[in-house]
Amino acid sequence: MKVTFITGNEHKVKEAKGIFQKFGIQLEHADLGYPEIQGDLIDVARYGAKHAAERLNQPVIVEDAGIFIKALEWFPGAYSSYVQETLGNEGILKLMSSVEDRYAEFRSVIGYCTPKGEPETFLGAVKGRIGHKEKGKQGFAYDPLFIPEGYDKSFGELTTEEKNEFSHRRVSLEKFALWYRELQD
Ligand code: ITT
Ligand code: NA
Known part of the structure; x- marks a missing residue:
């Protein structure tokens, strides 16, 4: 079983490969832009x-x-990519400097479509909080800021394998993979 993932983000590809392995799906990557x-x-x-x-x-x-x-x-939400490139993590920490409520969540939506079909979507989320400083050098973008619920470590301090156990991307890709397997039978 194969699936082609269109993305310009190599970190997403690495994580998705690890997650799909568990579900027997081989990932092909194309960076077309859309x-x-x-x-x-x-x-x-x-x-x-x-x-x-x-x-x-x-x-x-x-x-x-x-x-x-x-x-x-709920900022930066859909603007996360732009905000990461402009404000960056330092900018987010500044905005949050006197904020007590640190609650945040990562969300991921996978969209699947065939050439003549209608798209299907699969949502994943993970709850957590924004730390008071960046921690860890693993992962990417906001990972050093995000401390998942029930943990003291940030996503930036987890290996890809550890993050893949319960990340937003794990949840959305797992929902997709289970649905996709049924479709192939
Ligand atoms: P593609 O659209 O080409 O897939 P992208 O990086 O632009 O790549 P998005 O449009 O989905 O991806 O932007 C989401 C942004 O949210 C991403 O650039 C990161 O800044 C942030 N983000 C998403 N998932 C993340 C994760 O697991 N860890 C840290 N930051 C993440
Ligand atoms: Na994008």
Whole structure:
């Protein structure tokens, strides 16, 4: 069983490979780029999957993800990629400097589509909090800031394998994988 993941983010590819291994799915990667419309993660994943499947003329998955911080009215959310490149983690920590409620969650939406079909989406989330400083050098982007619920370590201090046990991406990809396996039978 194979699936093609359209993404420009190598960290996502590495994590997805590890997760799919458990489900007997072989991952192929293509970095085509696809238009990202304005909207929530589900809108972006649906539109991107449909567009990429038509363009490649084969079934594909795409992912739209982000970090949602409660005290910042769920910012940066769908703007996570842009905010990471501009404000960065230092900027987020500044915005949060006098904020007591540190609650945040990562969300991931996988969009799957065939060339002539309608897109399906699969949502995963993981709850946690924003630390008071960056911790760890593993993972990527917001990982050193995010401390999952029930842990003292940030995602930046976990190996890919450890993060893959329960991350937002694990949940969304696992939902997809279970559905996809049924489809192949
Ligand atoms: P593609 O769209 O090409 O897949 P991207 O990096 O632009 O790659 P998104 O549009 O889904 O991905 O942007 C989500 C951003 O949210 C991403 O760039 C990171 O800054 C952040 N993010 C998502 N998942 C993350 C994770 O597991 N750890 C840390 N940051 C994450
Ligand atoms: Na993107």
